[in-house]
Amino acid sequence: MAWFGGGNPGPPPFPGFGSGFKSMYRAYSMVFSTKTSEEIKHGGKIIMPPSALEQLARLNISYPMLFKLSNSQHSRITHCGVLEFVAEEGRIFLPHWMMNQLYIRDGDLVELDNVSLQLATFSKFQPQTVDFLDISNPKAVLESKLRSFACLTKGDTIGIEYNAKIYELLVLDTQPGNAVSIIECDMKVDFAAPVGYKSPEPPQRMETDAADDPSDTERDTLIKEVLEKQGKFKAFAGEGQRLNGKAKPDKVSEEGSEVKPTRGIPNYNYRRGKISFEKAKNLNPHPPEVMDDDDEEDFVAFQGQGQHLRIRKNKSKTNHH
Known part of the structure; x- marks a missing residue:
């Protein structure tokens, strides 16, 4: 032409x-x-x-x-x-x-x-040094630095600067193609483990002597005994001691339930204008001594001998005046 x-x-x-x-x-x-x-x-x-x-x-x-x-x-x-x-x-x-x-x-x-090029939907990067882990928010940093790029190519090793230091990142994958445009796109970002990174090892069990370390059978036996003891435990089932050294009366049944105390008997001989005093049994929570049955029968109220703070004169002394 x-x-x-x-x-x-x-x-x-x-x-x-x-x-x-x-x-x-x-x-x-x-x-x-x-x-x-x-x-x-x-x-x-x-x-x-x-x-x-x-x-x-x-x-x-x-x-x-x-x-x-x-x-x-x-x-x-x-x-x-x-x-x-x-x-x-x-x-x-x-x-x-x-x-x-x-x-x-x-x-x-x-x-x-x-x-x-097609718009990117996904990209994956691998830092070339473990120093990249020192960045607190790597995705936010990378998003900011990728604004200086127009496209990505799979297999490239790009460099970004952050805090006066250059970090190299290998582009492991790009989708939907081996080369994609990243201008005004909605792209997901992922990271692979940095080169030279070693995952932390699990804590090792401390070595102990064979004599101190019970076998599996002994351990199972000990656990079984402890569980049996816990199953038979009853609260407040121990034996108590009295302060006066005497034997404690049996107030607890074999089943472990307390015996209900009997209620007081009313005074059917009460007369208006007359005060009578009867001995109340077991009302003092801290008795000095436990009385025997013989002492309780001979007890009479207000029969003791009183004492004066000052010696009174003899009333039989005659008046000479």
């Missing part, structure tokens, strides 16, 4: 018109760029020349702009987004972790292709 009517076909009036974007660039680390922000050094986006933007604007591409970086010599690929179009012509600037992923050095040629 000839352009502009006849003659040999020449180049199209607009380079790349009607075709995908694909070009070769010399890659350099971000240290050669005038940009020094954390998003540029440790993110997942690159800096491209202005001519690339002009060519992309004439193409029917999907947004956001995503690219595949390839190193054909070592069969290494990764994916990235674009941050700015301010690089020198023929050059692109890459984060340090991306250059390690591609096995390239400053000035090496890489191939850049425009691609369209």
Whole structure:
């Protein structure tokens, strides 16, 4: 097909018109760029020349702009987004972790292709050092740092900076594909055990002498005896002692229930205006001595001899006056 009517076909009036974007660039680390922000050094986006933007604007591409970086010599690929179009012509600037992923050095040629990726639904990361466990909330930190990325590639080892320290994370899995876009997506994140992590061992049993450690049979016998004793236990079933040393009367039945005391008998000989005193048996809770039956029969109230504090004069003394 000839352009502009006849003659040999020449180049199209607009380079790349009607075709995908694909070009070769010399890659350099971000240290050669005038940009020094954390998003540029440790993110997942690159800096491209202005001519690339002009060519992309004439193409029917999907947004956001995503690219595949390839190193054909070592069969290494990764994916990235674009941050700015301010690089020198023929050059692109890459984060340090991306250059390690591609096995390239400053000035090496890489191939850049425009691609369209599906939105991520799941990703799994493995920290490369156990120091990552020192972060109190790793999911929140990773969510914050992934805002500097546009896409993820399975097998990449990305680097994030937190508290002036670089943590490397291996992308173990991405769904629904090996390369996914993470711009404005609802993605679940999971972590694998860090490299070199050892789970804590269960506590070991302390070694004891064979004589002190009873066998299983002896242990079962001891447990059985204790349970039998607990089953026969009755509260307040022990023998009591009296303060005067005499034998304690049997007030508890064999079944262990207390004998109910008899109630008092009313005075049927009561007469109005006459006070009578009868001995009340067993009413004193702390008697000095327990009286015998013979003493109780001879007892008469108010028959003792009284005493005066002062010796009274003899009443039989005559008055001489």
